[in-house]
Amino acid sequence: MSDVVIQIDGFTRHFGSTIAVDGLDLTVGQGQVFGFLGRNGAGKTTTIKSLLGLLRPTSGMVRVLGLDPATDGVELKQRIGYVPETPQLYSWMRVHEMVRFTSQFYACWNDAHVATLLDQFGLDAECRVKNLSRGMSAQLALVLAMGHDPELLILDEPATGLDVLVRRDFLESIVQVIQQQGRTVLLSSHMVHEVERVADRVAVIEGGKLLVCQDTDAFKGRVKKVLVRLSNDDESGLKGVAGVSEIEGSGDRRLVTISNYDESCRQALHEAGAEVVYVVDMSLEESFIELVRPHARREGVR
Amino acid sequence: MSPLLWKEFRENAYKIATGLGVVLLVHILRQMDEFNRSFDLNAWALVIGSLCAGVLGMDVIAGERSRGTLDFLLVRPTTVARILAAKFIVGALGLLAIVAAFWVMVYATPFVENPPPWAGAYKLQTLIDVPWVAMVYAWYLPLVVIYTCVFLASSATENSAEAAGAGGIIGLMAMLFIVLVVQFYPGFAYDRSIIKDLIKVAFDDKGELVRIATHGGTVIRRSILAAGLIGAGFIGAWLLTGRFREFTLGRRPLVITGFLLVTLVMTVPRLLPDKTEKILPIGSVRVGERARDFKLIGDRAFVLLDDSLVVIDVSLPTALRSVTTVRADADWSLSRMAQSGSYLCAGGWREAIPADSAGVVCFDITDPDAPHISGVTMLVSDYDHGDPGGGYASGRQFISIEAVGATLLVPNVTENQSELISVRVDDTGRPTVTDVLVLETYEYPEEVWAGTNRYVRAAYVQRHAFVVVPGEDQAYLGLRSGLVIVQVDASGALRELSRDSLGDAEDFASGYARAVVARQDRVFIRRLWPSEYVEFDVSDGAHPRQIRTLHPRTTVTWPRQAGYMYRSRGTIQLHDPAQPHRRPVSALGLARDNPRRGVRSKPILRDGLGYVLIDDELAIFELPPLE
Numbered sequence: 026m027s028d029v030v031i032q033i034d035g036f037t038r039h040f041g042s043t044i045a046v047d048g049l050d051l052t053v054g055q056g057q058v059f060g061f062l063g064r065n066g067a068g069k070t071t072t073i074k075s076l077l078g079l080l081r082p083t084s085g086m087v088r089v090l091g092l093d094p095a096t097d098g099v100e101l102k103q104r105i106g107y108v109p110e111t112p113q114l115y116s117w118m119r120v121h122e123m124v125r126f127t128s129q130f131y132a133c134w135n136d137a138h139v140a141t142l143l144d145q146f147g148l149d150a151e152c153r154v155k156n157l158s159r160g161m162s163a164q165l166a167l168v169l170a171m172g173h174d175p176e177l178l179i180l181d182e183p184a185t186g187l188d189v190l191v192r193r194d195f196l197e198s199i200v201q202v203i204q205q206q207g208r209t210v211l212l213s214s215h216m217v218h219e220v221e222r223v224a225d226r227v228a229v230i231e232g233g234k235l236l237v238c239q240d241t242d243a244f245k246g247r248v249k250k251v252l253v254r255l256s257n258d259d260e261s262g263l264k265g266v267a268g269v270s271e272i273e274g275s276g277d278r279r280l281v282t283i284s285n286y287d288e289s290c291r292q293a294l295h296e297a298g299a300e301v302v303y304v305v306d307m308s309l310e311e312s313f314i315e316l317v318r319p320h321a322r323r324e325g326v327r
Numbered sequence: 328m329s330p331l332l333w334k335e336f337r338e339n340a341y342k343i344a345t346g347l348g349v350v351l352l353v354h355i356l357r358q359m360d361e362f363n364r365s366f367d368l369n370a371w372a373l374v375i376g377s378l379c380a381g382v383l384g385m386d387v388i389a390g391e392r393s394r395g396t397l398d399f400l401l402v403r404p405t406t407v408a409r410i411l412a413a414k415f416i417v418g419a420l421g422l423l424a425i426v427a428a429f430w431v432m433v434y435a436t437p438f439v440e441n442p443p444p445w446a447g448a449y450k451l452q453t454l455i456d457v458p459w460v461a462m463v464y465a466w467y468l469p470l471v472v473i474y475t476c477v478f479l480a481s482s483a484t485e486n487s488a489e490a491a492g493a494g495g496i497i498g499l500m501a502m503l504f505i506v507l508v509v510q511f512y513p514g515f516a517y518d519r520s521i522i523k524d525l526i527k528v529a530f531d532d533k534g535e536l537v538r539i540a541t542h543g544g545t546v547i548r549r550s551i552l553a554a555g556l557i558g559a560g561f562i563g564a565w566l567l568t569g570r571f572r573e574f575t576l577g578r579r580p581l582v583i584t585g586f587l588l589v590t591l592v593m594t595v596p597r598l599l600p601d602k603t604e605k606i607l608p609i610g611s612v613r614v615g616e617r618a619r620d621f622k623l624i625g626d627r628a629f630v631l632l633d634d635s636l637v638v639i640d641v642s643l644p645t646a647l648r649s650v651t652t653v654r655a656d657a658d659w660s661l662s663r664m665a666q667s668g669s670y671l672c673a674g675g676w677r678e679a680i681p682a683d684s685a686g687v688v689c690f691d692i693t694d695p696d697a698p699h700i701s702g703v704t705m706l707v708s709d710y711d712h713g714d715p716g717g718g719y720a721s722g723r724q725f726i727s728i729e730a731v732g733a734t735l736l737v738p739n740v741t742e743n744q745s746e747l748i749s750v751r752v753d754d755t756g757r758p759t760v761t762d763v764l765v766l767e768t769y770e771y772p773e774e775v776w777a778g779t780n781r782y783v784r785a786a787y788v789q790r791h792a793f794v795v796v797p798g799e800d801q802a803y804l805g806l807r808s809g810l811v812i813v814q815v816d817a818s819g820a821l822r823e824l825s826r827d828s829l830g831d832a833e834d835f836a837s838g839y840a841r842a843v844v845a846r847q848d849r850v851f852i853r854r855l856w857p858s859e860y861v862e863f864d865v866s867d868g869a870h871p872r873q874i875r876t877l878h879p880r881t882t883v884t885w886p887r888q889a890g891y892m893y894r895s896r897g898t899i900q901l902h903d904p905a906q907p908h909r910r911p912v913s914a915l916g917l918a919r920d921n922p923r924r925g926v927r928s929k930p931i932l933r934d935g936l937g938y939v940l941i942d943d944e945l946a947i948f949e950l951p952p953l954e
Contacts, residue, residue, distance in 0.1 A: 077402050102404035109402075113395030115334070129330035130403040 028055040030177050030209045031076060035085035038071050045071040047233040048085070053211060053226075058203055060224030060241065061213040062313055068233040069213045070110070073181050076211070077107060090176060103132055106175035110182040112166030116155035120148055120165060124172065131173040142168045146198060160191030164198055171202060178202075179211045184219070192219075199223070221245075221309040229313060231320045241309065248307050248315040249286040253279050253299035262297035266290065270315060278302075282315055331405070331413035339383060343421035346379040347428050354432040372429055376470040377495075379425045383418040384477030385491035415478060422474055426467045475560055608946035612639055612647035618940045619662045622671065623931050627695040628938065630945055631673050634659040636690050636698060644936055644947040650696050655688050655703070665730040669693045670701060670756045672735050674728035677705070685725055687735060691756045701756025706737060706748050729797045731815040734761075736795050736802055744768040745791045747804065751819030761819030766806060767791065796843045796850075801868050803850050805843035810852050810861075812868045824868040849874075 031053035038046045046068040053059045063069045074080040075087050078094030078101065087094055092101045114123055120143070128134040143150065146164040148157070157165060163184060170178060183199060184192040196219055203210050203223060214220050220227060221241065228238040237244065253263070255277045263272055263281060268290060271282040279299065283290055291301050307315070353371060388411075391397040400410050477495060614630045614637045621630040626642035627650070634657050638650040655661070661675030672689045684705045691701040726738045735750040735758065749762040769791070794805035801824070804811040814822040843852055848866040864872040930939040930948075937948040 079398070079401055099404045099406060102402060105402075107402045109395075109398055111395065113399060115338075115396055115399075116394075117337070126330050126334060127403070130405055132404075 029053070030055050030057075030090060031059075031211065032088040033072070033076075033085070036072065036075060036082050036087055037084045038068075038075060038080060039083045044233055046075075046230075049230065049233070049235050051228055051235065051238065053209065055209055058210045058212065058223050058225050060220035060227035061211055061230070062215065062217055062220060062227055063213075063230040064215055064317060067215075067230045069215075069230060070181060071233075072230070073107075073179055073211070073213055076179060077102070077105065103173065104176045106170030106173070106178045108163070108166050108170045108178075108180045108183050110185050112163055114154045114162060114165065114169075116153070118154050119150070120152050120154065120157070121150040123154055123165065124150075124169065127169045128172060133174070134172050135174050138174065139168055139172045142171060142202075145201070158191070160187055160195055163187065163191075163195050167195075167198055167202065175208065177209045177211065179213075181213050182215065183212070185216075196222070217310040217313045218308070227309070229316055231317050236316055236320075245307065245309050245312050247286075248282065248284050248312045250305040250307060251281045251283055251286065251290075251294070252302040252305070253281055253294055254302055255279060256298045256300070259298070263294070263299055266293045266297050270319060284315065331400075331410060332417060335413050335417035339417050339421055342379075342382055342386075343424060346375070346382075346421070346425035349375055350425060350428045350432050353429075357432075372426075372466055375429060376422075376426055376466060377473055380422055380470045380474035381477050381491050381495055383421055384474045385481055385488075387414045387418060387478055388482035390481070411482070415475075418474060418478065419471060422470055423463075423467055426470060427463045430462050430466070472556065479560060608948050610643075610645045610647045611941075611944045611946040612649055613943055614639065614649065614940075614945050615652075616943050618927050618943065618945070619675075620664045620673075621928060621931075621938070621940055621945065622664055622666060623933060623938055624666065624692070625695065627692075628945055629664070629671055629690075629692065629695075629698075630940065631661055631664050633661060633675075636671065636673070638695060638698060639945055640696075641938070641947065644949075647945065647947065651698070653690060653698050653700060655700060659686075659688065661688060662725045663728045665728045665735055667730040667733055667735060667752050670752050671698070672728065672730070672750075672752060672758060674735075674737055675725050685737070685739070687728065687737070687750050687758045689752055689756045689758050702752075702758050704750060704758040704760060706739065706750070706760055726792050727795060729795045729802065731797045731800065731802055732817065734815050734819045736797065736813075736815070738793050738795050738804075739763075740791045743770060745793060745806070747795070747802070747813060747821060749815065749819045749821050759819075762821045764813060764821040764823060766793070766804065766811060766823075767808060794843045796845045798845055798865075801865075803843050803845050803865070805852055810843070810850065810863060810871065812865060812871060814868065825871050827863070827871055827873065 029052055031051065033049055033051040036046055036049040036051075037044070049068070049072060051072075061069055061072070071080060075082055076089050076094055078098035081095050089101055090104055094101055115126070118126065124139060124143075128136075128139075146161070146168065148161060148165055148168070154162065154165070167183075180199065184195045187195060199212075200223055210223075212220055212224060224241050226238070226240050227244050229236040229244075237247075239247070255263075258277060260272055260279055263269055263279065266281075266283070268284040268286065269281055270284060273280040273282075281294070281299070286304065294301060353375070388397065391400065401407070473495075477491065615632050615635070617633040619631045619633065621628055623629075623641070626640065628639040628641045630637040630639060635652050635654040637652045640648040640650050656677070658678040659675055660677070661673040663675070664671055664673045666672075667689075669692055670689045671692050672687050674685065674687050677684060677686050686703060686705040688703050689701045690698045692698045726740070729736045733752050735752060737748045737750065739746050739748050744765050745767045747764045747766060748760060749764070750758045751761045752758050791807065793807070796803045796805070800815055800817075802813045802815055804813060808826070810825075810827045812824040812826075814824050816822070843850060845865075848864060850863045850865045850871070852861045852863065862874045864874050927940040927942065930937045932938075935949065939946055939948070
């Protein structure tokens with residue numbers, strides 16, 4: 026089990042009568058870049074806070090690096106780096122003060138690495154934090170999270186609220202960091218295309234429940250759009266085919282969205298009176314949308 | 328811990344500096360006379376202290392939470408306890424610095440005991456009676472309680488404003504709770520027993536002068552109690568919420584907690600037994616409006632009214648009887664009496680021609696049941712300073728009248744000098760001005776005389792008014808400039824025997840003797856600044872010898888009757904003579920059924936009975952026995 030970095034079993038967390046996370050099971054292996062996907066309010070941040078020991082589970086078990094975050098928080102945090110959604114730093118400090126202040130919490134601190142990263146990101150050590158742009162603040166937060174060479178890096182919706190260019194730069198920084206180190210990374214986001222670039226494996230959480238946890242490629246392959254030609258104009262037969270979530274189009278052509286598409290689906294479509302014209306691969310984002318949409322509809326939200 | 332302390336200090340430095348700046352500002356303002364006169368230490372200390380407690384406490388957690396930096400700290404490998412401790416320590420030390428600076432500032436400036444003239448009749452315990460450290464300590468503890476409440480509220484609320492509001496309310500509730508229920512800190516005023524409890528009191532054999540020293544045991548007990556309260560608050564909060572990192576108490580529990588506290592505060596003190604014994608007078612008699620002073624001679628009480636003397640038979644305390652009334656002219660406003668042999672001489676004001684003037688009316692009381700006016704004299708009829716007060720700077724302030732043998736001594740303050748007037752009462756009871764001894768000369772600012780504000784004038788008179796304590800053939804005067812001993816001849820002639828300057832006469836606060844106590848051949852001068860008692864051996868009046876100076880701020884006067892303390896609010900409080908600084912054992916309610924009725928004189932305590940003027944009555948109370 027030594028290669029399991031994060032293990033979550035039946036994690037449930039209530040806030041009053043609200044159930045934020047409901048029976049979540051998740052395992053993240055060592056060296057993985059793990060994409061943690063979900064819409065806003067899906068329970069991502071609650072889960073991450075419990076990983077950091079900031080929240081106690083109402084029930085269930087959370088283990089990070091083999092430790093219980095709720096009881097071994099101090100030891101654990103020596104080994105975790107964390108970049109929050111909108112990193113808020115002490116605006117009155119200078120960059121070097123911020124680094125020095127942070128470093129004093131940790132038993133070991135890699136000054137050389139920090140200096141390299143600061144240099145790489147073009148952060149001036151004498152600059153006050155309040156004078157940094159948002160992108161630079163985010164980069165500084167990343168540097169601070171990396172300074173103690175964490176075994177696990179947790180990024181909670183990084184780059185949210187940054188403009189396109191800055192976000193691109195910041196994501197590049199993350200990619201650099203991840204590639205250099207080859208450490209375990211938990212990347213939470215609702216911006217799915219960001220995750221797509223880096224994640225080996227993704228989990229989707231919705232309404233506090235885990236919908237899927239797969240390798241990225243497998244996940245992307247789960248859902249396909251299939252263009253079919255109907256032998257007659259009656260599409261009612263299509264609805265009976267397993268995995269069909271949406272039917273678009275009119276006349277004798279229909280674009281059918283199917284989860285878990287495989288050859289058996291082709292046969293099923295044929296039996297429903299539809300011939301497959303061609304099959305379209307979908308991006309991670311589209312896969313995510315297709316996966317989450319039914320749940321969103323159930324809530325009356327689109 | 329150290330990076331946290333560094334951060335907290337850097338973040339709070341400007342707040343602490345602002346607090347110190349406010350203190351400095353107050354200090355500068357206090358250099359201005361007008362401000363200094365109306366400077367209310369209690370109010371300022373409370374305002375500055377609780378504002379600082381609020382400002383330092385409100386931001387600690389809620390500020391970081393609203394700025395989003397709290398998570399930054401929480402994900403560092405350190406315990407929440409350390410984060411909170413660093414925050415608490417820095418704020419608490421900052422508060423201590425501000426409180427200490429405030430009282431350093433108060434002590435650093437010559438502090439003038441300046442009750443407004445209209446309140447001057449009431450003797451107030453003064454600041455100078457209290458050691459500085461005790462003062463800082465006594466103020467710091469309650470402010471730390473407020474600070475802690477705001478601090479805790481800050482960890483329960485989402486932003487600083489909420490924390491300040493909730494914490495302020497809970498803090499005040501906690502204070503009220505402590506004050507009213509636990510009696511741990513009985514009040515904000517510096518003259519309350521929290522200060523007195525901190526100091527050890529020792530009477531001299533006359534029960535007159537008291538030396539006090541800081542009471543170490545009490546200080547330690549108080550500190551432990553305060554630490555316990557604060558600790559209990561934290562533990563309670565901890566238990567209430569599980570852990571601080573999830574400390575989200577929410578508004579509803581806060582409101583409910585506040586409501587419960589208010590309810591407790593309102594109800595619990597009422598449920599506690601009231602230990603003060605309220606006693607109604609055993610006898611009283613109406614003497615007339617405007618009773619000013621009274622003397623108890625034998626079984627007769629002589630009550631001085633504005634323009635008359637009323638004789639009361641007090642031989643039967645339960646059946647007081649008005650014997651007779653002697654009237655002087657109706658334009659008199661008599662205010663004080665002194666007894667010289669078989670004459671009672673009353674000093675006061677007369678709206679006389681050509682100008683208002685002070686004078687003395689002597690009553691022959693050889694037959695106490697049929698007194699008559701034996702003579703009248705005006706004191707300063709030959710003055711011509713253009714002052715409508717006929718020499719009295721106040722316009723109408725009669726300071727006092729004392730008797731040395733057959734000579735009456737009246738201190739007088741004019742617009743350019745203070746003087747002692749001697750009035751000889753001859754064998755037939757006729758008073759004659761025999762001598763005027765000039766004690767100090769000065770120049771008043773023009774505007775004091777040009778202005779019509781009589782309170783401003785009265786305040787200047789207060790500065791130069793002096794205390795006269797009669798001896799056998801001498802009088803001891805406590806002046807601005809120190810102790811003056813005056814020889815009073817049988818003929819009424821005055822001669823200055825000695826003058827012991829205690830300070831700079833121009834700096835009226837520097838040597839100002841506020842109280843003089845004469846005991847056999849010893850005289851104690853309580854000087855105002857620096858605050859100390861100076862004890863003189865006056866066996867040779869021409870060469871008084873300063874024996875010792877009791878250390879500043881370690882001395883205090885105590886009420887004249889050991890065991891009983893007169894309070895202006897219509898009660899005589901009974902104190903345990905062994906522990907007079909403690910809370911009163913019981914109190915006599917003097918004001919009878921109408922709480923607004925005023926006590927008009929210091930009570931005279933004699934033979935287990937207390938005699939006091941209340942409004943238009945002379946009332947007699949039975950004193951409970953001292954245990």
